[in-house]
Amino acid sequence: MHKAPPTIGAVLNPFAYIADRWTPSPRIVRRAALAALVMSVAIVVTGGAVRLTGSGLGCDTWPKCTDDSLIATQAQGFHGAIEFGNRMLTYVLSAAVGWIILAARSAKPWRHSLTKLGWVQFVIVMANAVLGGITVMTGLNPYSVAGHFLLATALIAVTTVTWQRTAEGDTAPRPRVPGPVRKLSWALIATTLVLIAAGTVVTGSGPHAGDSSEIRRMPFDWTAIAHVHAVAAWLVCALAVAMWLVLRVVDAPVDTRARARDLLVVLLAQGGIGYVQFFTDLPEILVAAHMLGSCLVWIAVLRVALSLRERPSEQAGTPAQGDPQLSAV
Numbered sequence: 051m052h053k054a055p056p057t058i059g060a061v062l063n064p065f066a067y068i069a070d071r072w073t074p075s076p077r078i079v080r081r082a083a084l085a086a087l088v089m090s091v092a093i094v095v096t097g098g099a100v101r102l103t104g105s106g107l108g109c110d111t112w113p114k115c116t117d118d119s120l121i122a123t124q125a126q127g128f129h130g131a132i133e134f135g136n137r138m139l140t141y142v143l144s145a146a147v148g149w150i151i152l153a154a155r156s157a158k159p160w161r162h163s164l165t166k167l168g169w170v171q172f173v174i175v176m177a178n179a180v181l182g183g184i185t186v187m188t189g190l191n192p193y194s195v196a197g198h199f200l201l202a203t204a205l206i207a208v209t210t211v212t213w214q215r216t217a218e219g220d221t222a223p224r225p226r227v228p229g230p231v232r233k234l235s236w237a238l239i240a241t242t243l244v245l246i247a248a249g250t251v252v253t254g255s256g257p258h259a260g261d262s263s264e265i266r267r268m269p270f271d272w273t274a275i276a277h278v279h280a281v282a283a284w285l286v287c288a289l290a291v292a293m294w295l296v297l298r299v300v301d302a303p304v305d306t307r308a309r310a311r312d313l314l315v316v317l318l319a320q321g322g323i324g325y326v327q328f329f330t331d332l333p334e335i336l337v338a339a340h341m342l343g344s345c346l347v348w349i350a351v352l353r354v355a356l357s358l359r360e361r362p363s364e365q366a367g368t369p370a371q372g373d374p375q376l377s378a379v
Contacts, residue, residue, distance in 0.1 A: 111187070252276050323340050
């Protein structure tokens with residue numbers, strides 16, 4: 051049986067072709083995962099900048115920027131440049147996702163679980179790009195905008211899990227704390243999701259519509275929803291404090307307790323920003339900081355939950371969870 055020429059193999063299966071010729075180190079794989087995580091946060095923050103500058107319809111169609119141009123034109127000015135720039139950042143995000151897929155596929159041995167997580171990231175990015183187009187074509191429908199943010203939150207969850215998994219092996223997970231503590235982490239995750247969802251309703255009914263034109267808003271009193279959002283935030287804080295205390299009682303590993311402490315710090319900063327922006331009529335810079343804080347809270351919550359179990363590596367010499375060689379990257 052004749053072997054296919056290299057050029058044909060590269061076309062038919064480029065990932066396998068590259069994997070046969072490149073073996074990334076565990077550090078490179080971890081950096082690729084971190085790049086995808088950083089870009090998944092960056093796309094949320096820049097998306098917020100689009101809304102806060104009133105540039106949501108700076109490009110008034112999709113996938114082109116105008117009916118006659120793929121890119122922003124001079125006539126569209128500042129708003130067109132902001133919206134088009136955010137669209138272009140999706141390609142950078144896609145490149146970062148492609149890097150982790152390729153690095154996981156090329157690792158020796160092949161990290162099948164990481165590759166699958168990378169493809170999940172890709173599917174979410176593509177789905178959110180399409181939803182972003184629908185959002186533009188429906189004139190910034192607030193429900194579509196909310197869905198756009200929630201899909202971005204899902205992407206952050208997957209990129210966070212992927213980054214964590216690069217520091218672990220592919221064996222079955224084993225608990226590091228008692229069962230009730232792990233159940234508490236699920237309650238913390240669920241409450242944080244309610245908090246994030248309530249935040250999208252505040253956004254959908256609040257004053258920052260995303261464009262200077264007449265934009266449909268959710269039919270809710272945004273101040274009342276903001277109070278609901280605040281109650282959910284206090285519940286998350288209570289659960290986070292409970293988690294921190296319980297982890298000390300059960301003598302959890304040092305890195306797990308450190309993540310619970312980090313979560314409390316992020317929540318304190320996020321809560322402070324939230325209250326200041328509410329009482330100062332939502333200045334754009336604080337709203338942007340609050341959006342970044344939302345991403346960091348979600349990441350911190352997930353990292354606490356992920357630290358409650360471990361997956362020892364089957365490879366001798368591969369750093370385990372909590373190893374300073376990997377935690378520093």
